[in-house]
Amino acid sequence: MKRVFLFVLLFLIISQKLYAFDIYGIQPLAPNAVFSTFSAESLQKNKASLEITAERSREPDFYRFALKAAYGISDRVEFNLTVPYAHQYLDEKNGLEDIAVGFKHRFYDEGKYGPSVAYLINASIPSGEDDFSTDGRAGIGLIISKRVGPFNGHLNIFYETPGASRLKDEVSLYGGIEFAAAHNFKILSEIIAKKSHYTHEYDLLEWRFGYRIKTTDYIYTTIGAGVDLKNRSPEYRLFLSVNMTTPYEKKKIRKIFEEE
Numbered sequence: 001m002k003r004v005f006l007f008v009l010l011f012l013i014i015s016q017k018l019y020a021f022d023i024y025g026i027q028p029l030a031p032n033a034v035f036s037t038f039s040a041e042s043l044q045k046n047k048a049s050l051e052i053t054a055e056r057s058r059e060p061d062f063y064r065f066a067l068k069a070a071y072g073i074s075d076r077v078e079f080n081l082t083v084p085y086a087h088q089y090l091d092e093k094n095g096l097e098d099i100a101v102g103f104k105h106r107f108y109d110e111g112k113y114g115p116s117v118a119y120l121i122n123a124s125i126p127s128g129e130d131d132f133s134t135d136g137r138a139g140i141g142l143i144i145s146k147r148v149g150p151f152n153g154h155l156n157i158f159y160e161t162p163g164a165s166r167l168k169d170e171v172s173l174y175g176g177i178e179f180a181a182a183h184n185f186k187i188l189s190e191i192i193a194k195k196s197h198y199t200h201e202y203d204l205l206e207w208r209f210g211y212r213i214k215t216t217d218y219i220y221t222t223i224g225a226g227v228d229l230k231n232r233s234p235e236y237r238l239f240l241s242v243n244m245t246t247p248y249e250k251k252k253i254r255k256i257f258e259e260e
Contacts, residue, residue: 095129
């Protein structure tokens, strides 16, 4: 009887940990993103971007806040930084998650029929609280983007290896679409399938949807929601982010008039 009790207790503890936490990791910034799906597009050389994100998750219940930044090393290479913080996880735990850094390189530009293609190399610094950390991790991803009329589609594949030996490798698939409904308004939708560090099977299938407004030449506001289609864990998420990006230089058009 005692063995059965101990087994059940151990199962509940492990289940709570599995139920617990979705590692944030490296994240993209608007406008070159859907929600968590990267675009192969990158910032122009010497341009910078800063974003503040707030997330509310239900079952498991917690808030997440993140500071994200990006810098254009060249027109093809971009540096990314993500600093996430979890608040009131299961109503009692707060703390910093592992800080993530990455470099995105677009090595193939979009053509008339072909997509643009980039890869992203990233690593997480083991800086988070024990409940929110994988003791660091390293990963690589492939990013494919293609524009067709007002639609811009993206496909990402990521592979992550954790620093903690007790955890398993993570594989994530992201698919996202942006629909330009107006010159300053986009409708967003993405699907995420993930095999996390805690299981051998894909344990997350989440659909996210929302919109993005370009309020000025350099400010983007994104609002969205997400639902897990497989396990209802999380039951839902709500997203809000505000991004400030250095405006692109507008090309000057010289007009030539011929005298009659």
